[in-house]
Amino acid sequence: MVNNLNxxxxxxxxxxxxxNLVKRYHTRPVLNKLSINVDAGALxxxxxxxxxxxxxxLRILAGLxxxxxGEISIGKSGSxxxxxxxxxxxxxxxxxxxxxxxxxxxNLTHYARLYHLPxxxxxxxxxxxxxxxxESQYQMVRTYSRGMQQRLSVARSLLHDPEVLLxxxxxxxxxxxxxxxxxxxxxSLHQQAKTIFLAAHRPxxxxxxxxxxxWLKDGLIVEYSSVADILGKSDLAVYLQESA
Amino acid sequence: xxxxxxxxxxxxILCLILVPGALVLILFxxxxxRVMGSVQKVFYFHVSAAWxxxxxxxxxxxxxxxxxxxxxxxxxxxxxSAIEVGLVFGLIAILSGMIWAQPIxxxxxxxxxxxxxxxxxxxxxxxxxxxxxxxxTPESRxxxxxxxxxxxxxxxxxxxxSIRLFRTIHPVVIAAGGSGGSAFNMTPRMLLAFFVSLFxxxxxxxxxxxxxxxxxxxxxxxxxxGG
Amino acid sequence: xxxxxxxxxxxxxxxxxxxxVEWRGRQGVPVMxxxxxxxxxxxxxxxxxSPDLQAGLSAGLLWVSLAFASTLGLNRSVSLxxxxxxxxxxxMAPVDRSAIxxxxxxxxxxxxxxVGLVLLPxxxxxxxxxxxxxxxxxxxxxxxxAYTSLGTLLAALSIQxxxxxxLLPVLLYPLALPILIAAVEASRSILAGQPVADYxxxxxxxxxxxxLFTAAGLMFFExxxxx
Numbered sequence: 224m225v226n227n228l229n230x231x232x233x234x235x236x237x238x239x240x241x242x243n244l245v246k247r248y249h250t251r252p253v254l255n256k257l258s259i260n261v262d263a264g265a266l267x268x269x270x271x272x273x274x275x276x277x278x279x280x281l282r283i284l285a286g287l288x289x290x291x292x293g294e295i296s297i298g299k300s301g302s303x304x305x306x307x308x309x310x311x312x313x314x315x316x317x318x319x320x321x322x323x324x325x326x327x328x329x330n331l332t333h334y335a336r337l338y339h340l341p342x343x344x345x346x347x348x349x350x351x352x353x354x355x356x357x358e359s360q361y362q363m364v365r366t367y368s369r370g371m372q373q374r375l376s377v378a379r380s381l382l383h384d385p386e387v388l389l390x391x392x393x394x395x396x397x398x399x400x401x402x403x404x405x406x407x408x409x410x411s412l413h414q415q416a417k418t419i420f421l422a423a424h425r426p427x428x429x430x431x432x433x434x435x436x437x438w439l440k441d442g443l444i445v446e447y448s449s450v451a452d453i454l455g456k457s458d459l460a461v462y463l464q465e466s467a
Numbered sequence: 468x469x470x471x472x473x474x475x476x477x478x479x480i481l482c483l484i485l486v487p488g489a490l491v492l493i494l495f496x497x498x499x500x501r502v503m504g505s506v507q508k509v510f511y512f513h514v515s516a517a518w519x520x521x522x523x524x525x526x527x528x529x530x531x532x533x534x535x536x537x538x539x540x541x542x543x544x545x546x547x548s549a550i551e552v553g554l555v556f557g558l559i560a561i562l563s564g565m566i567w568a569q570p571i572x573x574x575x576x577x578x579x580x581x582x583x584x585x586x587x588x589x590x591x592x593x594x595x596x597x598x599x600x601x602x603x604t605p606e607s608r609x610x611x612x613x614x615x616x617x618x619x620x621x622x623x624x625x626x627x628x629s630i631r632l633f634r635t636i637h638p639v640v641i642a643a644g645g646s647g648g649s650a651f652n653m654t655p656r657m658l659l660a661f662f663v664s665l666f667x668x669x670x671x672x673x674x675x676x677x678x679x680x681x682x683x684x685x686x687x688x689x690x691x692x693g694g
Numbered sequence: 695x696x697x698x699x700x701x702x703x704x705x706x707x708x709x710x711x712x713x714x715v716e717w718r719g720r721q722g723v724p725v726m727x728x729x730x731x732x733x734x735x736x737x738x739x740x741x742x743x744s745p746d747l748q749a750g751l752s753a754g755l756l757w758v759s760l761a762f763a764s765t766l767g768l769n770r771s772v773s774l775x776x777x778x779x780x781x782x783x784x785x786m787a788p789v790d791r792s793a794i795x796x797x798x799x800x801x802x803x804x805x806x807x808x809v810g811l812v813l814l815p816x817x818x819x820x821x822x823x824x825x826x827x828x829x830x831x832x833x834x835x836x837x838x839x840a841y842t843s844l845g846t847l848l849a850a851l852s853i854q855x856x857x858x859x860x861l862l863p864v865l866l867y868p869l870a871l872p873i874l875i876a877a878v879e880a881s882r883s884i885l886a887g888q889p890v891a892d893y894x895x896x897x898x899x900x901x902x903x904x905x906l907f908t909a910a911g912l913m914f915f916e917x918x919x920x921x
Contacts, residue, residue: 287921333707337707601857615851625872
């Protein structure tokens, strides 16, 4: 694993605090004064129907979309420089963020350099090995299957060992083997006390090892509960049943 | 929707009086120019229209800048309106210039620096509308429109300057002064009519931009309700 | 790492990545080059140009073909970042966003400059005239520098639209006109063997364009890319 290069202490610092977040598209509010507090070290599943704004929320947290209003803080309070702040976040979106005409090594090396990672070469090969792509690491990404691209995307988002992971439907395109690999990877990241905020419209495979569930509906987090308490929240339990 | 502001109504009435007033002034009060004859009278509205056009493009850039720092929609409406009105004034300037050029230069079109600059300016701001119409959200229209309005306004003086420089290096085809100004000396009466026209066109510009801006607001409200 | 070194290394990393992509895919420079040559041939037939072309015409032809060809490279350069949203990856990296702009400008500049360098011997051959002049290369650096710094900004803008890359020429050509006028005029003087004093003002003008458009890029690049 690559995390030995990071000197951060074991107790994670990646708390996500969102207050009164508003984002409109075409004057229609997608997020309407949304507030949520994801504790450091939590593995929180973000559930909700398609088009409800899960992606928008994650992209705002990743700093890719500008909210209309509201407050966001990720990590320790006390503002460090914005670019240092970005270093804490790893984001996996719907699209791979990879260059089709470069191979796996070149793609990851590019990102490793942008993050000024020391010993980029070692980190990159380590990272490619960890997602099981070493055999095709010299092939152009153009030739990869959907699943392979998704694995490489996972590697890319974890490359700089971020404290906070924002994952948007990370299981998309993965075959059974790939999904199992991701399960394991998420569990180990959770054990390392990384904060993981993960959007999934079919959350079932995650419930066995996630710590929290947040339910996004009508522009708000209508329910935020630890996995252990789900049965106490009948609405959420029903919703999860239905989305199985 | 707010009611029509009192000041705007006042401006409307003022324009209704002053525009014909300026026309009367130009037609009956100013002397007929000795060499060019009555066609010279185009000059008053021609220069005023060009002035109003330039001013509205500048206004659009300023409003765009304010939009980018405040993100208030009304500044985008103002910027958009100023460009639309500016385009019309620019067109008036070109057409009236052509009407003037036909008898004087014996051609409808010359590649004169000012004429060319104005024509390119029109093209630049026509592209603004193409840009806006190919964007999906009001927010991106406002944001990218503002950037484009500012960059455009910055290049207009460059274009003018480069064409000027271009023509001065080359043999001068057209005798001094593209239009008005240095080509003839203005009498006090001419000067008076000239400044009145400038003033009236500036008022008209403010009035039209204001109206257009209100219309943009109505459109936005209407679209917001329609979903 | 000190901030300046970190900044420069970010710019260099982005440039290096673009060079790498170009080396692998070869979808920029060859396409631009072939297109530039096609423009030369088209003009040759359309305008019935003779081999003993005047300095003015070959300078104009050189810049028109470069200007047309560059738009292909500029579009390719931004669509590359949009294809899998690789731009998002760069936006999230701890680098200043203006460094992304600079990196892209430098890569666009390198590619178009390379095309320009290849065109010089071709023009020398076609139009029986020595185009290898140090000053002409310098004009190319200044002209293409200004052109690509404006072009990168506008390409980032046009890629956000529904019509995507189709819009770029409409936005770029009118705004880039002063750059082209200055570049053509300076090249013309150089090819006609005139002393530096004759075209010095054009060089200064191009330098000013470089500064202005780079400043615009620095100011607005982030605004253009945000959602």
